[in-house]
Amino acid sequence: xxxxxxxxxxxxxxxxxxxxxxxxxxxxxxxxxxxxxxxxxxxxxxxxxxxxxxxxxxxxxxxxxxxxxxxxxxxxxxxxxxxxxxxxxxxxxxxxxxxxxxxxxxxxxxxxxxxxxxxxxxxxxxxxxxxxxxxxxxxxxxxxxxxxxxxxxxxxxxxxxxxxxxxxxxxxxxxxxxxxxxxxxxxxxxxxxxxxxxxxxxxxxxxxxxxxxxxxxxxxxxxxxxxxxxxxxxxxxxxxxxxxxxxxxxxxxxxxxxxxxxxxxxxxxxxxxxxxxxxxxxxxxxxxxxxxxxxxxxxxxxxxxxxxxxxxxxxxxxxxxxxxxxxxxxxxxxxxxxxxxxxxxxxxxxxxxxxxxxxxxxxxxxxxxxxxxxxxxxxxxxxxxxxxxxxxxxxxxxxxxxxxxxxxxxxxxxxxxxxxxxxxxxxxxxxxxxxxxxxxxxxxxxxxxxxxxxxxxxxxxxxxxxxxxxxxxxxxxx
Numbered sequence: 001x002x003x004x005x006x007x008x009x010x011x012x013x014x015x016x017x018x019x020x021x022x023x024x025x026x027x028x029x030x031x032x033x034x035x036x037x038x039x040x041x042x043x044x045x046x047x048x049x050x051x052x053x054x055x056x057x058x059x060x061x062x063x064x065x066x067x068x069x070x071x072x073x074x075x076x077x078x079x080x081x082x083x084x085x086x087x088x089x090x091x092x093x094x095x096x097x098x099x100x101x102x103x104x105x106x107x108x109x110x111x112x113x114x115x116x117x118x119x120x121x122x123x124x125x126x127x128x129x130x131x132x133x134x135x136x137x138x139x140x141x142x143x144x145x146x147x148x149x150x151x152x153x154x155x156x157x158x159x160x161x162x163x164x165x166x167x168x169x170x171x172x173x174x175x176x177x178x179x180x181x182x183x184x185x186x187x188x189x190x191x192x193x194x195x196x197x198x199x200x201x202x203x204x205x206x207x208x209x210x211x212x213x214x215x216x217x218x219x220x221x222x223x224x225x226x227x228x229x230x231x232x233x234x235x236x237x238x239x240x241x242x243x244x245x246x247x248x249x250x251x252x253x254x255x256x257x258x259x260x261x262x263x264x265x266x267x268x269x270x271x272x273x274x275x276x277x278x279x280x281x282x283x284x285x286x287x288x289x290x291x292x293x294x295x296x297x298x299x300x301x302x303x304x305x306x307x308x309x310x311x312x313x314x315x316x317x318x319x320x321x322x323x324x325x326x327x328x329x330x331x332x333x334x335x336x337x338x339x340x341x342x343x344x345x346x347x348x349x350x351x352x353x354x355x356x357x358x359x360x361x362x363x364x365x366x367x368x369x370x371x372x373x374x375x376x377x378x379x380x381x382x383x384x385x386x387x388x389x390x391x392x393x394x395x396x397x398x399x400x401x402x403x404x405x406x407x408x409x410x411x412x413x414x415x416x417x418x419x420x421x422x423x424x425x426x427x428x429x430x431x432x433x434x435x436x437x438x439x440x441x442x443x444x445x446x447x448x449x450x451x452x453x454x455x456x457x458x459x460x461x462x463x464x465x466x467x468x469x470x471x472x473x474x475x476x477x478x
Contacts, residue, residue: 011073014140018067021136022060025129030055032124037117059099063129066095071285077153077181078250081141088137092130096122154183155250156219160211160238161226162189162197162204165254169226170201185218190227190234208234211241215249224275225253240416252277283421283456290458295394299387306381313344313378320369323349326382331399336419339391341399342382346370356403360437374435375475377468383425395461396424397449400442407439412446421453426468428452428460434476 030052034040046052067073070091072084100122147153159166166187173182186203188211198204205214214220223242227235235253242251252275283291303310314325327345330338351357351365359366366374373379386392392399397418400408408415424430429445429452436442452460 011076014076014137015064015073017136017140018072018133019060019064021132022063022129023056025125025132026055026059027052028128029125032128033121037120037124055103059103062099063091063095066091066098069286069289076141076144077148077155079141079144081138081145084137084141085134088134089130092126092133096126096129099125148181149178151179154179154181155221157182157184157222157224158205158214158218158220159184159187159198159202159224159226160189160208161228162187162199163226163228164197165228166226167197167201169224169254170198174201182222182224185220186214188214208238208241211238215242220249222250222252225251227254237413240413250277287456287458291393291395291461292390294461295387298394299384302381302384303388310381313373313381316369317344317373320367321348330401331423332402332405332419333391333399334419334422336416338402339386339399341391342385344373344379344382346373346379356401358404358437358439359435377472380425387425391422393422393424395426395452395464396422397427397452398430398445399423404439404442408442408446411439411443414450415446417453418446418449421456426464428464431464431467431471434471 030049031046034046070087072087072091104121104125144153159170170184173180174184184202186205187198188206188208189204190208205218215223225235225238239251242249254275317325323345325345327343327347328340329343331341333339346367347359347363347365347370348367357365370379383392387394405415427445427449429448432448433441433445436445452464
């Protein structure tokens with residue numbers, strides 16, 4: 001826990017420093033522009049310039065938003081200096097272009113009629129900001145790297161496996177002259193009754209069934225899968241456990257020679273053990289930011305502009321049968337966390353007094369008005385509130401109850417992959433199948449939702465939304 005607080009403080013320090021450096025960079029650029037490009041005599045009016053004063057607040061905010069989009073604020077102890085150098089260079093180019101064309105290009109009264117001055121301004125802003133920012137960042141990351149190599153900082157690591165591969169990996173890592181950041185807590189085995197191999201080096205903590213409990217008890221931060229080829233069929237089930245309950249855990253696996261030849265191996269240390277890193281955060285920051293921004297803007301517009309329709313539907317639900325206007329139910333969302341989903345009630349009250357049941361076209365529990373709502377998906381309109389809250393997205397796999405998630409998992413364990421993203425009001429599977437009438441249809445719909453995740457893009461979201469509107473207009477919802 002102390003290490004995690006240290007990481008959190010390090011990221012906060014990184015953000016504050018970026019803000020301060022961006023403000024200082026703007027101040028130095030303003031000085032450079034006034035006295036080098038414009039050649040204005042220095043006076044006290046320089047400090048009273050409103051462009052300087054407003055810029056000291058607005059410009060750093062712009063830089064911070066850009067850094068967030070480029071995923072600059074992560075665990076400092078896991079960041080590569082070379083990648084951070086490239087990331088900062090790209091961010092500096094993009095930020096300078098944005099600031100130049102937004103704030104500087106039309107500021108003609110400050111420039112003589114010479115394009116050379118525009119080039120001087122652009123490269124001056126870029127050079128000042130980049131040199132200051134990258135210098136600071138590389139210094140911080142160098143200090144972080146030194147803390148890891150000296151053994152002052154380490155990640156609580158658990159090894160899954162106990163055969164020769166696991167032993168060789170452990171010996172290779174611990175034989176390094178400098179620490180690579182692994183703080184080994186123990187290991188678990190496929191067969192808990194035969195804890196051979198690593199028992200001479202580490203404590204045997206149990207089997208795969210104990211994995212989730214051990215991660216919580218020992219506050220594990222990294223898990224290394226060191227399995228033999230004969231044990232590879234268990235890899236998927238282990239990944240499902242880790243990705244379902246522990247999305248902040250960094251997972252690494254020992255590559256086969258086939259992976260190495262294909263170039264699928266990511267190395268964090270030149271002299272360290274070769275491992276493939278499985279990142280739980282597979283959505284690019286810019287795409288996540290764009291999707292969330294679209295979700296917020298669209299849900300706000302729908303809730304405001306369609307408010308008369310909401311009122312009309314609410315009155316019709318009230319008149320259709322006894323019971324509440326809205327229906328809420330617990331569903332499973334992002335990272336397997338439960339949330340309450342909201343709908344206009346389309347069934348008679350106590351429709352599930354005999355337990356969870358899926359609906360069908362001829363379901364007698366659905367009210368006459370409910371059939372109309374479900375045909376045109378009007379019952380889903382309250383979910384724009386879920387989208388605004390952040391429980392859901394406009395497009396994403398439809399959320400299910402834990403009761404049905406467990407049933408689907410018996411036929412398709414990869415159902416937990418859906419919890420990598422926010423569930424949606426509509427999905428590729430929803431467009432193809434509509435409301436699922438049984439678990440078999442849920443499994444069939446799952447294929448399309450997995451394909452959506454594997455091909456996630458903003459253009460695909462737009463396409464699914466277009467087809468959803470088409471389904472609604474044609475009244476082809478179940």
